[in-house]
Amino acid sequence: AQSVTQLGSHVSVSEGALVLLRCNYSSSVPPYLFWYVQYPNQGLQLLLKYTSAATLVKGINGFEAEFKKSETSFHLTKPSAHMSDAAEYFCAVSDVGSSNTGKLIFGQGTTLQVKP
Amino acid sequence: GAGVSQSPSNKVTEKGKDVELRCDPISGHTALYWYRQSLGQGLEFLIYFQGNSAPDKSGLPSDRFSAERTGGSVSTLTIQRTQQEDSAVYLCASSYIDRGGGQPQHFGDGTRLSIL
Numbered sequence: 001a002q003s004v005t006q007l008g009s010h011v012s013v014s015e016g017a018l019v020l021l022r023c024n025y026s027s028s029v030p031p032y033l034f035w036y037v038q039y040p041n042q043g044l045q046l047l048l049k050y051t052s053a054a055t056l057v058k059g060i061n062g063f064e065a066e067f068k069k070s071e072t073s074f075h076l077t078k079p080s081a082h083m084s085d086a087a088e089y090f091c092a093v094s095d096v097g098s099s100n101t102g103k104l105i106f107g108q109g110t111t112l113q114v115k116p
Numbered sequence: 117g118a119g120v121s122q123s124p125s126n127k128v129t130e131k132g133k134d135v136e137l138r139c140d141p142i143s144g145h146t147a148l149y150w151y152r153q154s155l156g157q158g159l160e161f162l163i164y165f166q167g168n169s170a171p172d173k174s175g176l177p178s179d180r181f182s183a184e185r186t187g188g189s190v191s192t193l194t195i196q197r198t199q200q201e202d203s204a205v206y207l208c209a210s211s212y213i214d215r216g217g218g219q220p221q222h223f224g225d226g227t228r229l230s231i232l
Contacts (some may be wrong), residue, residue, distance in 0.1 A: 043223035051218035
């Protein structure tokens with residue numbers, strides 16, 4: 001069964017600093033991985049996805065993530081944080097097991113705070 | 117184009133009452149998912165619909181929860197005899213079907229359910 005672990009429930013950075021949000025996954029088959037962002041009182045918005053093509057995936061708003069099979073990681077980064085990046089971020093893996101529904105299995109989420 | 121639409125956006129009801137939550141997916145999306153987001157449990161899968169296939173109900177927490185999808189489009193999630201632990205944000209998502217699970221899901225803004 002697939003699972004996702006996000007290290008750090010809360011990350012705080014200064015505006016302009018590097019953003020690094022950590023995600024590790026567990027999967028017995030090649031995974032499909034996603035990062036979503038959630039702003040207050042809104043649903044989840046897709047930032048980027050990994051579906052076995054390039055290991056470095058570029059997403060919206062300047063975010064990117066690198067799939068590292070050897071480390072079972074899919075960390076999210078952005079070179080320079082902006083105040084508008086403050087939100088909650090979720091890493092997710094798609095269920096491609098026997099049921100193969102594509103349902104998402106989420107990490108616990110990381111709240112990103114950006115300080116001026 | 118229109119995204120996933122959920123109604124109501126907020127629902128407050130008394131313990132023991134029944135509630136219905138509605139989801140209108142993106143046109144052409146054959147897969148529809150319901151998730152629950154609560155403080156203690158994070159984001160949890162509830163149910164999955166795909167075309168005319170039998171739904172995957174494996175995530176429903178009790179028999180008080182049920183859902184249907186009429187005409188392969190609009191879905192309704194019903195909670196009977198609500199309990200305080202049902203208080204959460206209920207999110208609906210839709211996607212194109214991809215047997216590999218690589219298609220991203222598009223989320224509505226959710227229904228915030230509060231049980232008094």
